[in-house]
Amino acid sequence: MIVSGRDHAHGSEEAPVTLVEYGDYECPHCGRAYPIIKKIQEQLGDNLRFVFRNFPITQVHPHAQIAAEAAEAAGAQNKFWEMHDVLFEHQGALEKTDLSEYGLELRLDMVKFEGEMSSHTYNERVREDFKSGIRSGVNGTPTFYINGRRYDGSWDEEVLLANIIQQIKSTARPKRKAHL
Numbered sequence: 001m002i003v004s005g006r007d008h009a010h011g012s013e014e015a016p017v018t019l020v021e022y023g024d025y026e027c028p029h030c031g032r033a034y035p036i037i038k039k040i041q042e043q044l045g046d047n048l049r050f051v052f053r054n055f056p057i058t059q060v061h062p063h064a065q066i067a068a069e070a071a072e073a074a075g076a077q078n079k080f081w082e083m084h085d086v087l088f089e090h091q092g093a094l095e096k097t098d099l100s101e102y103g104l105e106l107r108l109d110m111v112k113f114e115g116e117m118s119s120h121t122y123n124e125r126v127r128e129d130f131k132s133g134i135r136s137g138v139n140g141t142p143t144f145y146i147n148g149r150r151y152d153g154s155w156d157e158e159v160l161l162a163n164i165i166q167q168i169k170s171t172a173r174p175k176r177k178a179h180l
Helices: 028-047 064-075 080-089 096-105 110-118 123-135 157-171
Strands: 008-010 017-023 048-054 143-146 149-151
Touching: 008 080, 017 028, 017 157, 028 048, 028 080, 028 157, 048 064, 048 123, 064 080, 064 096, 064 110, 064 123, 080 096, 096 110, 143 157
Parallel strands: 017 048
Antiparallel strands: 008 048, 017 143, 143 149
8 A cells, every 4th residue: 555645644754654544534433543543643653654544434424525525625724634633523513514613713714615615626535535445445444554454453552552563663674783
């Protein structure tokens, strides 16, 4: 799984581990995973790069698509991660009026934000993420990939953290001994 410049990535490109999540802002499982991922990011610092890709399951979550578009519209104003956090922290309030309120709180250019939301400017961007998930075998959310490999284990904090640390250790380059 290749992470590109179009992806929303938090952390250094040089991090030994990249964790990719395909998620849905209205999914209760993604909502439970959200604080776990935040804690793991804090604990691992520069050793982890986190990427979020949209995978709105609209048949079950009617607000997931518009929430993903709101995150992308905020991202166009360099506020993707701020909107991402607000959406997960307010999963029960994802109506258009709620999204506008979040845009105001984040001090977005509201004329631009409202216009892009009304015209669904980021619909195709969200669909591209979704299609990439389908091609990668995603069939539910959250779905995680650690350094390009699908992770199907538990995503409770201890287990996921242990798996990521194991990956960090396996990618660490052995230090050469200095010749005396």
